[in-house]
Amino acid sequence: MTSLLSTLREVTPDRPNRAVQGLRDHTLTVTLVKQSDAEIRAIVRNGEAKEYRVIINDAGALCSCPDAFYRGPCKHVAAVCIAQLQQHQAHGTLIHLMHDNGVVLCGEASPRRFWLRWTWNALNWSDVCPTCVYRWTHPAVTA
Ligand SMILES: [Zn+2]
Ligand SMILES: [Zn+2]
Numbered sequence: 001m002t003s004l005l006s007t008l009r010e011v012t013p014d015r016p017n018r019a020v021q022g023l024r025d026h027t028l029t030v031t032l033v034k035q036s037d038a039e040i041r042a043i044v045r046n047g048e049a050k051e052y053r054v055i056i057n058d059a060g061a062l063c064s065c066p067d068a069f070y071r072g073p074c075k076h077v078a079a080v081c082i083a084q085l086q087q088h089q090a091h092g093t094l095i096h097l098m099h100d101n102g103v104v105l106c107g108e109a110s111p112r113r114f115w116l117r118w119t120w121n122a123l124n125w126s127d128v129c130p131t132c133v134y135r136w137t138h139p140a141v142t143a
Contacts, residue, residue, distance in 0.1 A: 004081040004126045005133055007061045011073040011081075019078035022046070023086070028075070030083040040084065044076040054080045088127045097122065097132040106131035 008016060022028030027047040034041040039057040046052075053064045054076050067074040088094045096104045096111040097118050104111055106129055115122065122128050122136075 003058070003124045004056070004084055005128060005130065006123050007056055007073065008078060008081045008130070009123065010061070011075075011078045012071070015073070015075040016078045016082065019075045019082050022075065023079055023083060028079045030080055040080060042080045042083075044079055046076075052076045056080060082130070084126070085130050089129070094127055094129040095125065096129045097136055104132065105129075105135040108132075 019028060023030070029045045031043045031045070032040070033043060039055065042054045044052045044054055044063075050065075052068075055062045056077065061073050061077040062068065063074050063076045065074055065076055068077065085094070092112050094111075094113065096106060096108050096114045098104050098111070098114040098116050100116065104114060108129070111129075115128070118128075122133060
């Protein structure tokens with residue numbers, strides 16, 4: 001299973017945010033070329049009409065942009081991961097992380113799929129709710 005979340009974790013913290021922003025205002029568009037359990041291939045276009053090829057598989061994430069070459073996983077890789085996760089979200093097929101008391105980490109009231117007593121393995125699943133994972137790995141400073 002291709003690991004979107006662990007790939008996302010390797011991306012520099014500001015890059016997923018830029019990717020989310022880019023997907024929202026359509027300065028970044030993701031076109032899937034191939035998707036299987038083992039590998040995702042996609043073309044990412046940015047505002048300047050540049051095109052980058054992204055491949056994510058068990059060996060890691062590759063992008064054809066200079067940023068990825070010099071500095072590792074780039075915002076294009078993040079964009080592909082996030083677009084995939086948003087698709088799961090749109091279809092209600094994301095797995096949410098649930099506490100023993102029935103509270104879902106991201107606040108989803110009636111999750112169709114959830115996971116009680118999840119393990120670190122959650123980071124290796126491709127369809128776990130990214131908001132739940134974020135809350136879990138970045139516990140809020142309680143006011
Ligand atoms: Zn890139
Ligand atoms: Zn969630």
